Amino acid sequence: MNLKPSIYQGLPVALLTQHGKQELIRPILEVALGCRLVHTDGYDTDLLGTFTRDVARPSSQLEACRHKARIGMALTGTTLGMASEGAFGPDPYTGWMEWDTEVLLWVDAKHGLEVIGMAQGPAQSLHRMVRTTEELMQFATEALFPEHHLVLRPDHSEHPDLYKDLSNVNSLLRAFHAARAASTCDRVFVENDLRAYCNPTRQDIIRKAAENLVQKLSSLCPHCQAPGYGITRKVLGLRCKAxxxxxxxxxxxxxxxxxxxxxxxxxxAHGWADPGQCDRCNP
Ligand SMILES: [Zn+2]
Ligand SMILES: [Zn+2]
Structure with missing residues (x-):
């Protein structure tokens, strides 16, 4: 479903990002809505938190998005803004897998509305302590290097020295020798870089979040025609057949x-629930 004509046709939308996300999001948003993404990097988004633990994350994913979108709008003088934010943690089903939840926020100050696009899936996010180049290269293979970049630190995961933007074997080995030399126990902590431009798995999920956002923006309220009309909750209680x-x-x-x-x-849902799903019949 597409907005015809889109109320955003031809309008500039601020997108503040430093990690190449604009190239992932731009084609999806511009084709579907006819808007024009105005990329700005006039503000260091790393000050708002990063994945490499050199800056602590100050607020929730959505608040961080809201903050970034507002900064982008102020920098570019637009009434439309968007921002993207990812969060990593254990998967919500088993807790065993690394999981990536991507949020894309759309802010329309003129109409006073916010719409949230979301997508999630398994993350490419491994980490390990290594001592030798053999262990390092074994890890690199498992971490889907070089398409996925790596980050190194001496000794442990919280060490202040970090080596990033490692995207080829030469730079990886150079960083490894430097990190090991700086280590007090001959150990190097290595992990996947989670920044969007360093992590194609994450890029796929950001694209899916953009598609989800477009779908929501294309859904109009039957009463006031505002974009973003969508499901806010589910009603439970399908009755047991038995x-x-x-x-x-x-x-x-x-x-x-x-x-x-x-x-x-x-x-x-219509009809009845299977008694096997009923807490009374099958407790
Ligand atoms: Zn409405
Ligand atoms: Zn029952």
Missing amino acids: CGHPTRLPVADIWQCVVCAHQEQRDT
Whole structure:
């Protein structure tokens, strides 16, 4: 579904980023919405937090996005802004896998609306302590180097000296020897670089978040026509076929406008829940 005509046709949208994300996001947003992404790097986004632990992350993902979008809008003098922010941690299902959650925030100051695009998936985020070049190169293979860049530190993961932008074997080995020389225990901490331009796995998830954002911006409120009309929560309680009691299975979606108060319930399931899913019949 596309906005025809898009209310954003031809309008400039500020995007503040230093890590090459504009080239991932630009084609998806510009083709779908007809807007014009204005990239700015007039502010050091690393001051807002980085993945290599040299600056602590100050706030939640969404707040960081909001802050970056506002700075970009102020720098470029636009009423539209967007920002991207990733977060890494254990996967929400088993807790065993490294997981990447990418958020893309759209800020429309004129219409007073914010729309959030999101995508998530397994992250390419490994780390290890190594002592020899053999161990280092073994790790590099597992970490999908050189397409995915690496970061090194002497001794441990919190050491203040870090070697980044390592994207070929020569620079990796040079950094490894320097880090080992600076080490007090002949050990080097090596990990995947999680910055977007260093991590193609992350790039894929950022693209998916951009597609999700476009989809949401293309969905209009039936009442006030504002973009960003979408599902805000699910209603649970599909009834059990055997005992008739509500289960924890979804029965409907609540759709809500981000500008006016309009909302509606759309049924997503019909019929009955399998008794195997019922806490009463199958506790
Ligand atoms: Zn039951
Ligand atoms: Zn509305």
